[in-house]
Amino acid sequence: MLKHFYVALACLFASPAFAHEAIGPNGGKLVDAGSYHVELVAKGRVVNVYLSDSADKAVPAAGFKGTAILVVDGKPQRLVLAPADGNRLTGEAAVELPKAPKGAVQIQPPGGAMVQGKF
Amino acid sequence: MKFSVIAAFIAAFTMSALAHEGHDHGAPPPPVSVSSAPRAQALSDSLELVAIARDGKLSIYVDDFATNEPASDLVIEVETPAGPATAKAIGDSYEIDAPWSEAPGSYELLFTIIGPQGADVLTASLVTPQVAAAPEHAHTGFSHVIEAASGALGIGVLGFLLGALAMGLRRRSAKSVALVALALGLAAQDPAPASARDLAQRLPDGSLFIPKPTQRLLGVRTLLTKPDSHARIVELPGRVIPDPDASGVVQASVSGRLSAPASGFPRLGARVKAGDVLAYVATPMSAAELSDQRQRQGELDQQIALVQQRIARYERLMSTGSVAKVQLDESRVELAGLNDRREALERRQAEALVAPTSGIIAASNAIAGKIAESNAIIFQIVEPTRLWVEALSFSALPDIAQADARMPDGRTIALAHKGSGLSDRSQSLPVHFAIAADEHNLRIGQLAIVFARTGEMTEGLAVPRASVVQGSNGQSIVYEHTAPERFEARQVRVSALDAQRLLIVSGLNAGGRVVTQGAELLNQVR
Numbered sequence: 001m002l003k004h005f006y007v008a009l010a011c012l013f014a015s016p017a018f019a020h021e022a023i024g025p026n027g028g029k030l031v032d033a034g035s036y037h038v039e040l041v042a043k044g045r046v047v048n049v050y051l052s053d054s055a056d057k058a059v060p061a062a063g064f065k066g067t068a069i070l071v072v073d074g075k076p077q078r079l080v081l082a083p084a085d086g087n088r089l090t091g092e093a094a095v096e097l098p099k100a101p102k103g104a105v106q107i108q109p110p111g112g113a114m115v116q117g118k119f
Numbered sequence: 120m121k122f123s124v125i126a127a128f129i130a131a132f133t134m135s136a137l138a139h140e141g142h143d144h145g146a147p148p149p150p151v152s153v154s155s156a157p158r159a160q161a162l163s164d165s166l167e168l169v170a171i172a173r174d175g176k177l178s179i180y181v182d183d184f185a186t187n188e189p190a191s192d193l194v195i196e197v198e199t200p201a202g203p204a205t206a207k208a209i210g211d212s213y214e215i216d217a218p219w220s221e222a223p224g225s226y227e228l229l230f231t232i233i234g235p236q237g238a239d240v241l242t243a244s245l246v247t248p249q250v251a252a253a254p255e256h257a258h259t260g261f262s263h264v265i266e267a268a269s270g271a272l273g274i275g276v277l278g279f280l281l282g283a284l285a286m287g288l289r290r291r292s293a294k295s296v297a298l299v300a301l302a303l304g305l306a307a308q309d310p311a312p313a314s315a316r317d318l319a320q321r322l323p324d325g326s327l328f329i330p331k332p333t334q335r336l337l338g339v340r341t342l343l344t345k346p347d348s349h350a351r352i353v354e355l356p357g358r359v360i361p362d363p364d365a366s367g368v369v370q371a372s373v374s375g376r377l378s379a380p381a382s383g384f385p386r387l388g389a390r391v392k393a394g395d396v397l398a399y400v401a402t403p404m405s406a407a408e409l410s411d412q413r414q415r416q417g418e419l420d421q422q423i424a425l426v427q428q429r430i431a432r433y434e435r436l437m438s439t440g441s442v443a444k445v446q447l448d449e450s451r452v453e454l455a456g457l458n459d460r461r462e463a464l465e466r467r468q469a470e471a472l473v474a475p476t477s478g479i480i481a482a483s484n485a486i487a488g489k490i491a492e493s494n495a496i497i498f499q500i501v502e503p504t505r506l507w508v509e510a511l512s513f514s515a516l517p518d519i520a521q522a523d524a525r526m527p528d529g530r531t532i533a534l535a536h537k538g539s540g541l542s543d544r545s546q547s548l549p550v551h552f553a554i555a556a557d558e559h560n561l562r563i564g565q566l567a568i569v570f571a572r573t574g575e576m577t578e579g580l581a582v583p584r585a586s587v588v589q590g591s592n593g594q595s596i597v598y599e600h601t602a603p604e605r606f607e608a609r610q611v612r613v614s615a616l617d618a619q620r621l622l623i624v625s626g627l628n629a630g631g632r633v634v635t636q637g638a639e640l641l642n643q644v645r
Contacts, residue, residue, distance in 0.1 A: 104241075114227040
């Protein structure tokens with residue numbers, strides 16, 4: 001039981017904010033989110049989030065849910081991400097987005113634990 | 120086995136210690152405390168966030184990253200497993216209802232913080248362990264268990280049970296009875312009582328775990344250090360002296376009896392003007408002087424009588440014309456002169472002591488009737504708005520650009536360099552500074568430490584003097600804020616910078632956050 005406790009504590013301090021400063025195959029910033037890699041591409045008002053696994057292999061987005069909170073001009077924009085084709089989740093913001101917005105995404109894999117990525 | 124698991128996890132975190140944008144916050148700390156409530160922490164460029172789950176509520180503490188000052192006037196929205204929630208401010212912290220946090224599991228939280236400087240998005244994970252309280256009880260001693268069991272069952276019942284067990288298990292040793300009692304105690308204990316608060320503690324690796332609420336209570340503040348070049352400072356011992364141009368002493372030039380002027384002696388602290396008569400000194404006469412004076416008096420009296428008779432005779436003879444008028448006039452002048460001399464002998468002149476300068480009476484030795492020695496200081500006059508500091512330097516100072524002094528009460532006063540002596544005084548050179556500002560409550564002779572800035576430059580990190588505390592081995596240490604709830608002691612070498620700051624020459628890397636307030640309190644945490 002003690003072991004479990006340490007494991008739990010260990011997870012507590014494993015901050016999910018692992019920034020790579022890496023660029024994904026679609027030209028967006030690529031960050032770690034749990035066991036996934038998440039790439040965020042903003043264009044106009046549309047936000048596309050591409051999922052891949054830790055080996056950068058595309059993960060089908062079907063069944064995934066997500067939320068993105070992006071800071072635009074000092075104000076947070078909350079948008080819901082819905083699965084689209086392939087490994088893409090998409091959502092639309094109320095305002096025009098900068099090319100590389102700052103913020104975070106939460107991804108809920110089907111039947112798995114939620115993961116987060118910070119941009 | 121257990122250790123290997125822990126080690127593996129710690130190794131895993133060290134490897135995943137990836138920096139996010141902005142600056143590197145270093146490796147995530149190892150487990151903080153076995154008895155703390157589940158907590159999540161996150162950092163951004165400007166903010167530091169700690170969320171603590173307790174009794175179905177999530178308390179959120181947001182502080183400024185650099186200063187550790189509580190951030191106020193925030194709107195905090197949290198993406199929780201139960202959907203978005205807006206935190207309400209409670210004092211200087213924020214809170215959301217989080218019944219989900221009571222169930223064991225790992226929860227991903229996304230905090231949107233909207234403050235006066237704009238919005239910030241922070242991510243954090245909160246882990247509620249399987250049985251939060253179990254390790255705590257595993258570490259408690261037997262006496263605690265007995266206490267817990269007595270609390271739960273009542274001492275009478277416990278005694279009865281122990282008695283019954285001892286009777287029933289007569290052959291078994293007392294140790295096994297104790298073990299049974301221990302089991303009873305554990306069974307009687309509430310499986311997961313949430314402790315009311317987390318305790319600040321020193322962890323086995325020497326670092327400190329200070330929960331955010333405790334940090335708020337202790338008023339812990341930090342400073343983001345940055346390297347800079349500073350003028351080299353020399354520390355000189357000094358003391359307050361009066362400005363020689365605005366102070367003076369009143370001395371009697373002859374020994375004599377003191378008497379007060381019509382207005383009385385000036386009191387201590389009374390303001391006097393240059394030229395004011397402060398006292399009189401009357402020279403007393405010796406027996407020889409007295410007899411001498413009597414003799415002269417007699418002679419004068421005799422001469423006066425003779426001259427008076429002569430004048431009377433001349434006046435009578437004037438009418439006959441046998442005496443010239445000029446003779447009578449001469450005799451009259453002679454009489455006036457003799458009378459003057461006689462009067463001067465009668466009148467014993469007292470010396471008036473006058474104030475040489477304006478100021479207040481700083482010291483007074485005046486007592487009416489007291490015989491003052493010649494050269495004795497009767498009054499000392501000081502202008503309290505014009506004071507100097509005389510410091511002693513053991514080496515010749517090339518050029519002093521700026522100086523300030525720290526007084527024993529902790530005050531810092533600005534000084535202006537006036538000049539340095541060249542002649543040695545007990546192996547040191549006197550250096551004079553004028554107290555520039557209009558300082559009050561200073562006294563003559565008060566000790567001061569003078570920090571004189573020379574033209575030379577040195578490199579280092581400047582920190583307030585309160586940052587540096589003494590470790591148990593006497594070494595100078597500072598506390599570095601390495602994670603939201605973690606402080607690490609760093610042994611440093613310091614040199615004086617000025618009256619308020621010290622220069623850390625080595626032992627600390629630039630960019631770290633050093634505790635500037637509350638370091639003394641952190642040093643007490645055991």
